Amino acid sequence: MTPLANRRELAWGAGILLSLAALALLPLATRRDDVLNFVFLILLSITLAESWNMLAGYVGQVNLGHAAFFGLGALVARTLWSLGTPIFLAMLAGAAAAAVFALPIGAAAFRLRGAYFAVGTLALGEILRTTVANVLPEISTLPTADIGTYRLSHRYYLALALASLSVVMAGLLGASRAGLGMRAIREDEDAAEASGVGALWLKLFALVLSTGLAGLAGGLFAFYHISYYPSHAFSPTWTFDALLMTFIGGVGTVHGPVLGAVVYVTLKEYLAVRWVDFHLVIFGGIFITIVLLLPGGLVQAGARVRRLFHRS
Amino acid sequence: MSALAQQIVLGILIGGLYGLAAAGLSLVFGVLKVLNVAHGELIMLGGYAAFWAVALLGMDPFGSLVLVVPLSLLTGVVLYGALFGFVVRANEETREKNSLLIGFGLALVLHALAVRLWTADERSIVTPYGGAVITVAGLSVPVVRLLSLVIAFAVIGGLQLLLTHWRWGKAIRATAEDWQAALLTGIDVRRAYLLAFAMGTGLAGTAGVLVSVGYSVSPSIGLEWTLKALIVVVLAGLGSMIGTFVGGILLGVAEALSAAAFGGPYREVVGLVIFVVVLCARPRGLFGR
Amino acid sequence: MQALEASYGDVRVLSAVTLSVAAGEIVALVGGNGAGKSTLLKSIAGLLPPRAGAIRWEGEDLARVGAHQIVERGLAMVPEGRRLFAGMTVQEHLDLGAFTPRARAVRPASLERVHALFPFLHERRRHVVRSLSGGQQQMVAIGRALMSNPRLLMLDEPSLGIAPRLVRTILTALAEINRAGVAVLLVEQNVQAALTLAHRAYVLESGRITAEGPSAALLSDAHVRRAYLGPLATRA
Numbered sequence A: 001m002t003p004l005a006n007r008r009e010l011a012w013g014a015g016i017l018l019s020l021a022a023l024a025l026l027p028l029a030t031r032r033d034d035v036l037n038f039v040f041l042i043l044l045s046i047t048l049a050e051s052w053n054m055l056a057g058y059v060g061q062v063n064l065g066h067a068a069f070f071g072l073g074a075l076v077a078r079t080l081w082s083l084g085t086p087i088f089l090a091m092l093a094g095a096a097a098a099a100v101f102a103l104p105i106g107a108a109a110f111r112l113r114g115a116y117f118a119v120g121t122l123a124l125g126e127i128l129r130t131t132v133a134n135v136l137p138e139i140s141t142l143p144t145a146d147i148g149t150y151r152l153s154h155r156y157y158l159a160l161a162l163a164s165l166s167v168v169m170a171g172l173l174g175a176s177r178a179g180l181g182m183r184a185i186r187e188d189e190d191a192a193e194a195s196g197v198g199a200l201w202l203k204l205f206a207l208v209l210s211t212g213l214a215g216l217a218g219g220l221f222a223f224y225h226i227s228y229y230p231s232h233a234f235s236p237t238w239t240f241d242a243l244l245m246t247f248i249g250g251v252g253t254v255h256g257p258v259l260g261a262v263v264y265v266t267l268k269e270y271l272a273v274r275w276v277d278f279h280l281v282i283f284g285g286i287f288i289t290i291v292l293l294l295p296g297g298l299v300q301a302g303a304r305v306r307r308l309f310h311r312s
Numbered sequence B: 001m002s003a004l005a006q007q008i009v010l011g012i013l014i015g016g017l018y019g020l021a022a023a024g025l026s027l028v029f030g031v032l033k034v035l036n037v038a039h040g041e042l043i044m045l046g047g048y049a050a051f052w053a054v055a056l057l058g059m060d061p062f063g064s065l066v067l068v069v070p071l072s073l074l075t076g077v078v079l080y081g082a083l084f085g086f087v088v089r090a091n092e093e094t095r096e097k098n099s100l101l102i103g104f105g106l107a108l109v110l111h112a113l114a115v116r117l118w119t120a121d122e123r124s125i126v127t128p129y130g131g132a133v134i135t136v137a138g139l140s141v142p143v144v145r146l147l148s149l150v151i152a153f154a155v156i157g158g159l160q161l162l163l164t165h166w167r168w169g170k171a172i173r174a175t176a177e178d179w180q181a182a183l184l185t186g187i188d189v190r191r192a193y194l195l196a197f198a199m200g201t202g203l204a205g206t207a208g209v210l211v212s213v214g215y216s217v218s219p220s221i222g223l224e225w226t227l228k229a230l231i232v233v234v235l236a237g238l239g240s241m242i243g244t245f246v247g248g249i250l251l252g253v254a255e256a257l258s259a260a261a262f263g264g265p266y267r268e269v270v271g272l273v274i275f276v277v278v279l280c281a282r283p284r285g286l287f288g289r
Numbered sequence C: 001m002q003a004l005e006a007s008y009g010d011v012r013v014l015s016a017v018t019l020s021v022a023a024g025e026i027v028a029l030v031g032g033n034g035a036g037k038s039t040l041l042k043s044i045a046g047l048l049p050p051r052a053g054a055i056r057w058e059g060e061d062l063a064r065v066g067a068h069q070i071v072e073r074g075l076a077m078v079p080e081g082r083r084l085f086a087g088m089t090v091q092e093h094l095d096l097g098a099f100t101p102r103a104r105a106v107r108p109a110s111l112e113r114v115h116a117l118f119p120f121l122h123e124r125r126r127h128v129v130r131s132l133s134g135g136q137q138q139m140v141a142i143g144r145a146l147m148s149n150p151r152l153l154m155l156d157e158p159s160l161g162i163a164p165r166l167v168r169t170i171l172t173a174l175a176e177i178n179r180a181g182v183a184v185l186l187v188e189q190n191v192q193a194a195l196t197l198a199h200r201a202y203v204l205e206s207g208r209i210t211a212e213g214p215s216a217a218l219l220s221d222a223h224v225r226r227a228y229l230g231p232l233a234t235r236a
Helices: A007-023 A033-059 A066-082 A087-109 A114-135 A144-148 A152-175 A177-187 A189-194 A199-224 A230-234 A236-249 A255-272 A278-293 A297-311 B002-032 B039-057 B065-087 B092-118 B143-165 B167-177 B179-184 B189-214 B221-236 B241-262 B264-281 C037-045 C067-072 C090-097 C107-117 C119-123 C134-146 C164-179 C191-197 C215-219 C222-229
Strands: B133-136 B139-142 C003-010 C014-022 C026-030 C052-057 C075-078 C152-156 C183-188 C200-205 C208-214
Touching: A007 A152, A007 A255, A033 A066, A033 A152, A033 A177, A033 A199, A033 A236, A033 A255, A066 A087, A066 A114, A066 A199, A066 A230, A066 A236, A087 A114, A087 A199, A114 A230, A114 A236, A114 B092, A114 B221, A114 B264, A152 A177, A152 A199, A177 A189, A177 A199, A189 A199, A199 A230, A236 A255, A236 A278, A236 A297, A236 B092, A255 A278, A255 A297, A278 B065, A278 B092, B002 B039, B002 B139, B002 B143, B002 B167, B002 B189, B002 B221, B002 B241, B039 B065, B039 B092, B039 B189, B039 B221, B065 B092, B065 B189, B092 B221, B133 B143, B139 B143, B143 B167, B143 B189, B143 B241, B167 B179, B167 B189, B167 C090, B179 B189, B179 C067, B189 B221, B221 B241, B221 B264, B241 B264, C014 C026, C014 C183, C014 C208, C026 C037, C026 C164, C026 C191, C037 C067, C037 C075, C037 C152, C037 C183, C067 C075, C075 C134, C090 C107, C090 C134, C107 C119, C107 C134, C107 C164, C119 C134, C134 C152, C134 C164, C152 C164, C164 C183, C164 C191, C183 C191, C191 C215, C191 C222, C200 C215, C208 C215, C208 C222, C215 C222
Parallel strands: C026 C183, C026 C200, C075 C152, C152 C183
Antiparallel strands: B133 B139, C003 C014, C003 C052, C200 C208
């Protein structure tokens, strides 16, 4: 178990933050909406993947209902914003709603062993999606006045800020004592508990961070789209995307989800034109290969290649 | 009142298929300790196999079982050999998590392939006898669905017999209880795993055929049926195929009652809510050991 | 002549252990808790791969052979704690015991033998083993192992957690099994009982053999008496 605060991870983290800072200049360099939209999607995906990674990578719990918190954040933020709340506050409220909702779920669900926790959260996500789809079936559209004043660059900078925040949070958490305890739980929960780690509190802490961040991402989603179906934000696709990105990049690291997000969104957009959803066949295959052969993801692959070169 | 009774009848009819779907999942989970979340996708594939057997080969959908069941068993062997056979080598905790992830990846791949190959449209099998209905005490019972229920029950019964009287059926049960003791008894546990997984896939394929003939099939039924099977497994626990079948029927009835009480859209929700509640209260299920 | 020879080296638990069992013998392996007796038996049975050394049986090295194949070769183990199939009946256990082709060939005769040894197995054949007492379960476990038609029967702590009266029954049965031609390798913490039953014994302490020889000799050995048989001895 290498501590997160080793130089390689810090170097990666710094590199990512620098790249994000550089991306701040993008709206000044180009006026093309499709480029900004593309990068926006990457930034949103980074946030989503980092948020999922906090529970899966650090504590080791696979949450298949992550979309529920994304959707809740979107729902609360959208509702408050359309009632006049400034978007920042609305998004924070969305994050808070998601985190508060997560607490009782965590308290109940964390007694379940791995597979049961995963399918339990999956069921919860579906319950929420079905309920929202029935209660709010109409499309949610911004009032015309707001459409007129829609500025993509605002959304872009917010996404940039959120992505940076998620990377910093992940880094700080990993380097902290809490993060160390979480990793101990991931390796062997019983042993960790026996050595006084206080497993439940740490798991809840990770859950709150994970779902709060997901809620923020959801709020961003609600801010970004002019019109969308509220239940779409609860679709399990968001969970699956986060899972794929995190694992393919490298679960449990800070830079893994970032790498995974970039690769995933890029390939998906490239394939989307001609082969809708075919990206899932490819990524599903890569994912399975990674689980079987390369559990550390592409990040680990990079380390292995490096070792190969050092030896020769 | 008779509208409610009608709904309950329909709930029982589909409940039998829920039980059949769950039986395959339960077998694999009980023996290999692997929760195959791609199980619903395997059901979906069985449904498409039946659909194409009817459309391209002109077979009778029930007759297509003759083709689909062996195909499903073979698919199970391939999937075990290529994927799940590798995860069973690890200890129980790693095995559980890795198999969950692999099942997830498999489900994504199968779902996306189905969308690519056959589009997202719903398909139904049309037969000359498809609309036939038996009327019993003022309630109409669609013949096709009734036949499906009977077949499902027969398959479960056959499975139970296999597990109790077939040498390898007993070996499978022993492996599920204690794989090390099974090894010491001379049982090749890897082969027991392979058999159980193949049988589980065969059960899924069978369920798929019955689903597509009585209802419809589309790529999206995968997740839906995985959840149904999970709900029933958690309700009924592991270890009894008959118990699983009954659990399926209970779920069907519960859905019918909730649709009557809260309206159609909430039919799905009640099963999921029961699932979550039972999971938290009794992870071993109602019937299970 | 069948003979089992195990030389075993595993840095963690056992080091350089050599023991042998000849046809028709009852050999006991005794020693305190954590001495490594179970580990040795499990590696012979194929549940644990040995780090070094060989397990020679009828001219073959079993070290790399899979556990279920070892049963086919004629070695059967009754594991510690019985390890029965909780939901299955007594009869199902006996049926499963004769799983290998070698055992299936003589199943009716084996069944008769087992029923003669432990009549209660016939009386309670439809009972689910979960409902049986510890001693009864032990008889099922031994019966299950016997059904595989072994030439060597290995038992890991058969008297653990069993009422003394039933322990005597089991030991008597083991003597009879041996008289019928099955060699027995017995791991036991009840040193008195083990040495009374066995022809030869080894004493295992902290992963090493510290004494070996005919059991009569060991019973009168001063160190053995002091450590395991005297009034101040610690016995589980």
